[in-house]
Amino acid sequence: xxxxxxxxxxxxxxxxxxxxxxxxxxxxxxxxxxxxxxxxxxxxxxxxxxxxxxxxxxxxxxxxxxxxxxxxxxxxxxxxxxxxxxxxxxxxxxxxxxxxxxxxxxxxxxxxxxxxxxxxxxxxxxxxxxxxxxxxxxxxxxxxxxxxxxxxxxxxxxxxxxxxxxxxxxxxxxxxxxxxxxxxxxxxxxxxxxxxxxxxxxxxxxxxxxxxxxx
Amino acid sequence: xxxxxxxxxxxxxxxxxxxxxxxxxxxxxxxxxxxxxxxxxxxxxxxxxxxxxxxxxxxxxxxxxxxxxxxxxxxxxxxxxxxxxxxxxxxxxxxxxxxxxxxxxxxxxxxxxxxxxxxxxxxxxxxxxxxxxxxxxxxxxxxxxxxxxxxxxxxxxxxxxxxxxxxxxxxxxxxxxxxxxxxxxxxxxxxxxxxxxxxxxxxxxxxxxxxxxxx
DNA sequence: GAATTAATTGAACGTTCGTTTTATTAATTC
DNA sequence: GAATTAATAAAACGAACGTTCAATTAATTC
Numbered sequence: 001x002x003x004x005x006x007x008x009x010x011x012x013x014x015x016x017x018x019x020x021x022x023x024x025x026x027x028x029x030x031x032x033x034x035x036x037x038x039x040x041x042x043x044x045x046x047x048x049x050x051x052x053x054x055x056x057x058x059x060x061x062x063x064x065x066x067x068x069x070x071x072x073x074x075x076x077x078x079x080x081x082x083x084x085x086x087x088x089x090x091x092x093x094x095x096x097x098x099x100x101x102x103x104x105x106x107x108x109x110x111x112x113x114x115x116x117x118x119x120x121x122x123x124x125x126x127x128x129x130x131x132x133x134x135x136x137x138x139x140x141x142x143x144x145x146x147x148x149x150x151x152x153x154x155x156x157x158x159x160x161x162x163x164x165x166x167x168x169x170x171x172x173x174x175x176x177x178x179x180x181x182x183x184x185x186x187x188x189x190x191x192x193x194x195x196x197x198x199x200x201x202x203x204x205x206x207x208x209x210x211x212x213x214x215x
Numbered sequence: 216x217x218x219x220x221x222x223x224x225x226x227x228x229x230x231x232x233x234x235x236x237x238x239x240x241x242x243x244x245x246x247x248x249x250x251x252x253x254x255x256x257x258x259x260x261x262x263x264x265x266x267x268x269x270x271x272x273x274x275x276x277x278x279x280x281x282x283x284x285x286x287x288x289x290x291x292x293x294x295x296x297x298x299x300x301x302x303x304x305x306x307x308x309x310x311x312x313x314x315x316x317x318x319x320x321x322x323x324x325x326x327x328x329x330x331x332x333x334x335x336x337x338x339x340x341x342x343x344x345x346x347x348x349x350x351x352x353x354x355x356x357x358x359x360x361x362x363x364x365x366x367x368x369x370x371x372x373x374x375x376x377x378x379x380x381x382x383x384x385x386x387x388x389x390x391x392x393x394x395x396x397x398x399x400x401x402x403x404x405x406x407x408x409x410x411x412x413x414x415x416x417x418x419x420x421x422x423x424x425x426x427x428x429x430x
Numbered sequence: 431g432a433a434t435t436a437a438t439t440g441a442a443c444g445t446t447c448g449t450t451t452t453a454t455t456a457a458t459t460c
Numbered sequence: 461g462a463a464t465t466a467a468t469a470a471a472a473c474g475a476a477c478g479t480t481c482a483a484t485t486a487a488t489t490c
Binding site: 002003004007008009012043044046047050 | 436437438439440441
Binding site for chain 1: 476477478479480481483484485486487
């Protein structure tokens with residue numbers, strides 16, 4: 001056989017990406033074979049090479065697009081001309097929503113960095129650093145404005161990001177907690193952690209979590 | 216050739232363990248070959264199988280001993296009959312000290328779980344859960360005693376552990392911050408995060424970080 | 431409807447993998 | 461110092477790996 005009826009390059013490539021994210025998240029990049037991936041897509045191994053010249057190209061594409069998506073999501077969610085507390089709240093909400101929605105892709109982007117070539121690793125890390133820089137700026141602005149009490153901006157940013165991203169390790173949609181509840185709790189913990197003393201105006205129903213932000 | 220002069224089983228096994236932790240942390244379990252490991256130790260691949268019957272046995276041994284070490288470290292560090300704030304402080308200090316000291320082993324234990332058989336994975340996760348349970352108990356006791364203000368004990372415990380363990384991702388000994396400074400900052404952030412309102416009596420030099428614990 | 435392009439199969443390549451087997455030598459025991 | 465045990469080397473096993481190549485068929489273009 002050769003070309004199959006109804007075959008479509010775009011659809012196949014999309015199927016490859018989706019299957020790859022899931023398989024790599026579950027098995028790890030090194031442990032996933034191109035044969036397994038092909039079987040999951042329902043295609044012969046050789047067909048994969050029409051879309052991705054090497055296995056590493058596939059990994060890099062997934063990672064790059066994940067990071068681009070994260071930066072774009074924050075660009076769209078970032079509030080303009082507001083106080084640091086509101087900005088921090090927006091950052092936390094965007095971060096958690098994005099990562100819960102893309103658990104598998106986040107897993108891949110965080111765990112498989114060592115499988116990239118040096119050049120491509122640098123490229124991904126550059127994007128990650130840019131994203132973290134946004135948080136550091138919010139924290140610095142807030143500290144200077146007296147809205148936060150922070151020891152070390154860089155250290156606090158890393159601690160917050162690791163805390164928030166950690167959500168994907170234990171959170172499962174549809175279990176004990178809803179996304180809104182989780183987000184509310186993390187928002188509350190974040191505000192306490194940075195010593196936020198000024199209300200950020202939003203009167204959302206965080207329950208006890210909301211009260212903790214020193215409204 | 217065969218047995219080499221001066222060869223010693225205990226020393227070789229120790230060398231294998233140490234090299235394995237470093238190689239797996241750097242390359243990943245799947246990416247590290249037994250041949251690479253043997254070369255690092257200065258031995259032929261077949262010699263490894265005298266000490267570890269399979270590659271997975273080697274991984275499991277490293278992980279199990281790491282987790283046992285963590286539980287033992289906490290057992291030794293856990294203060295008896297003190298207030299929840301002091302207990303939490305001890306937990307944070309022990310956790311960070313242990314993880315900074317064993318960065319590579321922690322990396323292995325956290326990242327390579329999926330390479331274990333189901334049975335062994337369960338065994339490791341049981342130890343991990345037991346360790347996390349200790350933190351949850353401290354948080355619950357503190358919340359009941361009015362020393363902490365916590366939304367959700369389980370969620371807070373996960374957030375704290377992920378935040379603390381994250382230290383190994385960015386911390387490098389001998390760079391900008393000392394271990395004491397990092398520990399102080401994390402202690403401060405932890406106490407704020409859980410809404411600690413009672414001093415825990417220790418007057419250590421955390422600087423501004425210490426002040427933040429509402430002394 | 432012929433020519434061209436897109437999509438895929440099937441088979442194979444050389445390499446590397448974890449592991450086993452057998453032989454050999456050093457250290458220890460008696 | 462002979463017998464035994466401990467520790468390794470050397471070579472090989474079959475299986476799986478990422479990838480390539482040529483052939484083949486579906487869809488599209490003209």
